[in-house]
């Protein structure tokens with residue numbers, strides 16, 4: 110990582126705060142994401158990870174704080190504006206359109222980012238038809254990439270939970286985003302799909318895609334992330350490369366007595 114990349118991060122979040130009826134879900138939290146990084150965001154249940162993601166992607170209004178993406182302020186921006194600026198996310202509870210086919214799902218995902226205006230769509234203008242054909246090709250390519258090509262025209266309802274997570278990942282990629290944020294991509298997913306997700310993230314990252322990954326699978330985070338940010342009770346407990354986080358007694362302590370303690374212990378001392 111060059112000093113320029115560190116001085117000029119792709120994403121910078123500062124002083125982020127969000128309370129729900131007096132509960133400080135996120136409390137003066139900040140972190141940076143460097144270009145081309147895979148940043149892991151971990152922390153015990155209820156530590157504020159999803160609320161952080163909801164706030165920076167405009168799905169929840171933050172009480173305080175600033176968000177800068179690639180030199181552009183996204184502070185207070187709505188979800189569509191954040192997506193158009195190049196930051197897209199998946200949800201902890203996977204969201205796909207069950208009644209629509211896989212290809213229709215990815216095409217819907219892309220509509221939010223298109224520059225084709227309503228009158229061009231109504232008139233089925235050449236610009237619109239070209240955009241449509243291009244999007245369909247890209248959609249097919251992405252469904253192939255996530256390994257679901259055999260089910261291209263099937264309703265998404267036919268997919269397993271893990272396959273829906275793969276489809277959700279393909280949907281984020283339709284807009285050629287600057288940052289993809291995955292909220293618990295591995296939860297409820299079998300080991301085969303976990304391996305597929307790992308391979309996909311690695312190969313996309315090799316081509317320059319930046320990721321933020323929220324996960325309780327600490328081993329996965331330690332193995333694949335260039336930097337790990339640890340939250341506890343809405344605040345930042347630690348931030349650094351996996352090798353340093355692994356040695357940080359405060360982090361292990363934060364997990365003690367929690368359901369994640371065993372995973373954390375394994376990630377710290379299991380090799």
Ligand SMILES: Nc1ncnc2c1ncn2[C@@H]1O[C@H](COP(=O)(O)OP(=O)(O)OP(=O)(O)O)[C@@H](O)[C@H]1O
Nearest residue numbers: 129132134152153154155156157158159160161201
């Ligand atoms: N919409 C809401 N209304 C009230 N409280 C909320 C809301 N969303 C989150 N919280 C509270 O904010 C805190 C942080 O929750 P959040 O979902 O961000 O944690 P998390 O780190 O993502 O947890 P998990 O690992 O279980 O997904 C928790 O105490 C939670 O109960």
Ligand SMILES: [Mg+2]
Nearest residue numbers: 158159160201
């Ligand atoms: Mg969460």
